[in-house]
Amino acid sequence: QNPAGATCSGAKRRQIVDLANRHGFLLVEDAPYRLLRYRGSEEPTLLELAPDRTVHMSSFTKLIAPGVRTGFMIGEKALIKALAKVAEETYISPGYVAQGITLEWCRRGFLLPQIERLKKLYAPRLEACLASLDAYMPDALPTRPEGGFFISLTLPNGVLTTVVRAQASSRHLNLADGLGFFPEGGGERFLRLPFCALSPTEIDDGVQRLAESVQSAR
Ligand SMILES: Cc1ncc(COP(=O)(O)O)c(C=O)c1O
Structure with missing residues (x-):
């Protein structure tokens, strides 16, 4: 987490999912540091625990370079489509040069070795x-x-x-x-x-x- 530098425990994640299921709310999981784990063992994402009610967000700025300013969201198709429309009406289009650099970086297989290098x-x-x-x-x-x-x-x-x-x-x-x-x-x-x-x-x-x-x- 930012700023705590803490990791939410598996038990707490399951409690959050239980609450969301019980009260019918959506979960937004903002996890740009997830792939930069240096020790301990991985906890499940909220997306894995509750795929139907979670939007998972992350950012390539932590994994490639701050300047790419490109992130992504994973979630239910109709919801992501609606969010993309809001984004389009807010800032017209994302930065295509940065997106192109990010896409090419991933396509050439640089991302996983880069994550290992950063760790x-x-x-x-x-x-x-x-x-x-x-x-x-x-x-x-x-x-x-x-x-x-x-x-x-x-x-x-x-x-x-x-x-x-x-x-x-x-x-x-x-x-x-x-x-x-x-x-x-x-x-x-x-x-x-x-x-x-x-x-x-x-x-x-x-x-x-x-x-x-x-x-x-x-
Ligand atoms: C928890 C968290 N979410 C999102 C962001 C934003 O990431 P980006 O650099 O893609 O704007 C940050 C950046 O510091 C962050 O700490």
Whole structure:
């Protein structure tokens, strides 16, 4: 999940499907990180558990390159057709160049090796980030993701993200504002740490700067 970096358990997925069956609602499954799993074992998709009531969405921007800005939906034919009509009436047409690049990429068999390559690249970055957090910030609470791009971190008691962000910026560490993930309030001690774009050495340096920023924010 984004931003939690958590994976929904199989039991919870089945409960969601039960509720949808009982109350007759549709499920929208937004799963662009699903294929980037580095450890643990795969859970079934909601689409597999409830094919008649799920629309499953994903994105090639996480698997090929951000610039392709191409995604896809899988679901019941009539519903997808209706959604395609809304899309057409909203933005006329998708970007055909990006779609063509994506199609050709898949047709030439590049996609599966690319996913394997990304998993090999990102898995040690996740491990490095967790190891540095454990070493430099033992009283903060990170999630321990099994895949995806993000770790979410709960800062120690009494330490506010807004203050840490200001401290970090003076150490040339740019932390994103995560308050937008809490539309009903909360999140005062929340930080989302993306770990994929940096090498393990850079991550270690960044987490050291983060730990110093937290120290000064206490
Ligand atoms: C959960 C989730 N869904 C959808 C998207 C959007 O993907 P795209 O890059 O194709 O716009 C993101 C991107 O960050 C995401 O985290």
